[in-house]
Amino acid sequence: MRPNTKYSSVAIAIHWLAALMIFCAIVMGVYMSGLPMSPARLKLYNWHKWLGITILAISFVRLLWRATHRPPADLPMPIWQRRAAHATHWLMYGLFFAVPLAGWTYSSASGFPVVVFGVLPLPDLVAPDKSLALALKSVHAGLAMALGAVIALHLVAVAKHQFLNRDRILSRMLPRVFESRT
């Protein structure tokens, strides 16, 4: 046991699960919005909404876990990098909530209530309104692109630490089975 050099297994599990779901949601979102009207398009829209709500829910659990569990200490690095890393993390947390909430509001404004997995109807956040829907579409897409950009920054930073600084940063977030290889 090396205390506090590694994220807890719950944090690790949520991190990778959320990573996979967010990646899928962004790819789906970009792909489906360009499709012509078809059952496939409607299916993707609904799956995307279900996925987004699941990401929102898991982000609540994640935030709660993060607030009640101490993450490993920062690796040695210049103060500006440390600040940038923390800012990036908090920005990502903010967007984990903002992107799905904007999408849910967009769906409400478009007159399509979100029914999770086709069975759990969620309340409408706003009344149907065409111009609001149009504005929220851009907000949702813009925030999602921002999240994509911040994630890209996060990945570049991980790569820099892992391959240039060789400080084994990745091992902090890897399940123990993969740890020895990094």
Next chain:
Amino acid sequence: MKSRLRIGVIAFALVGASPVMAQKLETAQSEIAFTFRQMGVPIEGRFTKFSGQFAFDPKKPEAGKVALRIDTGSARFGSEETDSEAVKSDWFNVAKFPQASLDSLAIKAAGPGKYELAGRLNIKGTAKDVQVPVTLIRSGALTIAAGVFTVKRLEFKIGEGDWSDTSMVANDVQVKFKLALSGMAAL
């Protein structure tokens, strides 16, 4: 020959015995809306253009006649994308079937202010008999005929091809109407 003559006499006697006044459909105060589920999500639409002929006396419902004509191209969903989809051949095929109709075959009383209309519903070239419960309420000078009934969309080939998948778009479509009629006798 004899029976036809008899039918003619009976029909003449019926018409003569019960001169049912015609009513006017006040379309501005009327509404024909419908709801269906798409992957669990309720989708609402309405027809904005329809007309009707009504000859109905609440005291003599059996003698009543109702004929509704609905412009299938007037379906509005609050989303332009859906509006323009609904006119296509997979859905209402408005180019070929611009009108849907409901014609009464028999009307009978079903309690105070309540009636049961048996009618023939014709959509997209397919005719089916339907039972429509109707409630009449007096509202000032108008009589409001309201009711809800369910149509199985696939019986009328509404949503063909890939769209016939009922796990995507449910088969049941709830039709909700509220028709304002002027010139009807007291209930």
